[in-house]
Amino acid sequence: MLLINAPRSGDMVSLLLISLPLLPVVFVATTLCHSRLLAICHRVCTRLLKLFHGKVCVKNTHAYVFSNCTHGQAASVLETFNLYARTHASVSIGPEKGEFLDEIVRREAPLRVLELGMHCGYTSVRILRLLPPSGKLLTVELDPITAEKGEEIILVSGFKTPQFQVQTCSSAEAIASLPSQLGESCLDLVMMDHDPEQYLPDLLALQRGKLLSARCVLLLNRTQEPGAQALLKYVSARPQQYNIEQQFLDMVEIHCCVTIHPQGEKS
Numbered sequence: 001m002l003l004i005n006a007p008r009s010g011d012m013v014s015l016l017l018i019s020l021p022l023l024p025v026v027f028v029a030t031t032l033c034h035s036r037l038l039a040i041c042h043r044v045c046t047r048l049l050k051l052f053h054g055k056v057c058v059k060n061t062h063a064y065v066f067s068n069c070t071h072g073q074a075a076s077v078l079e080t081f082n083l084y085a086r087t088h089a090s091v092s093i094g095p096e097k098g099e100f101l102d103e104i105v106r107r108e109a110p111l112r113v114l115e116l117g118m119h120c121g122y123t124s125v126r127i128l129r130l131l132p133p134s135g136k137l138l139t140v141e142l143d144p145i146t147a148e149k150g151e152e153i154i155l156v157s158g159f160k161t162p163q164f165q166v167q168t169c170s171s172a173e174a175i176a177s178l179p180s181q182l183g184e185s186c187l188d189l190v191m192m193d194h195d196p197e198q199y200l201p202d203l204l205a206l207q208r209g210k211l212l213s214a215r216c217v218l219l220l221n222r223t224q225e226p227g228a229q230a231l232l233k234y235v236s237a238r239p240q241q242y243n244i245e246q247q248f249l250d251m252v253e254i255h256c257c258v259t260i261h262p263q264g265e266k267s
């Protein structure tokens with residue numbers, strides 16, 4: 001084939017002849033740069049994907065859910081999210097992991113919940129609809145547009161502001177302001193679905209601030225991320241303090257066995 005075509009593509013042949021001696025150089029260079037290039041590519045793609053995700057979530061998910069759900073009905077809002085995710089790229093955790101989360105919220109009946117990373121409000125609505133009457137959700141979102149749209153979704157689901165609060169800031173800032181918001185109470189459930197690189201620093205900050213209750217459950221999403229792996233490694237090395245309960249897909253449930261309080265309020 002090449003021989004038959006050769007006379008008609010003289011340019012191609014000379015190009016091949018010139019580049020032939022360069023091949024070993026190219027090969028060595030490629031091998032050396034390969035892993036580094038891959039790492040850079042991965043980082044760029046992840047960043048782009050995050051940007052893209054944010055936009056997708058805000059613009060399309062919100063518009064779709066807002067205009068297609070029955071207002072005032074949390075079940076309809078969740079169903080519309082699921083419908084949307086069936087045909088579109090979505091950042092919501094979805095119905096399967098959603099049920100895993102439901103099970104934990106039902107079992108724990110947490111009074112104070114902290115959600116880090118609210119995306120479009122899907123998880124917030126799932127948690128809110130199962131909270132005990134005096135239960136409260138504080139949800140933290142760094143991106144102002146996502147926070148605004150997410151809050152709208154929560155309101156459309158029929159929840160009102162004393163039950164929940166949306167804070168538009170970094171997780172670190174939110175955790176720093178927690179003591180004044182929680183008063184005497186501590187967190188019973190912490191859902192981490194924000195920047196995985198912040199998972200471990202945030203857990204340490206919550207621990208330092210003594211903000212976790214004696215029965216606190218920590219839920220991590222996207223456990224395959226290096227940041228999540230760092231937290232899991234930390235937790236695994238401290239079996240006295242933490243217990244990795246169960247994993248479902250890329251979500252893991254961790255129980256925090258906080259040291260007994262002076263009054264021994266929990267046994």
Ligand SMILES: *[C@@H]1O[C@H](CO)[C@@H](O)[C@H](O)[C@H]1NC(C)=O
Binds near residue numbers: 063065
């Ligand atoms: C609502 O749902 C319909 C039917 O699935 C869809 O065509 C429409 O685009 C949705 N509305 C918005 C604003 O996305």
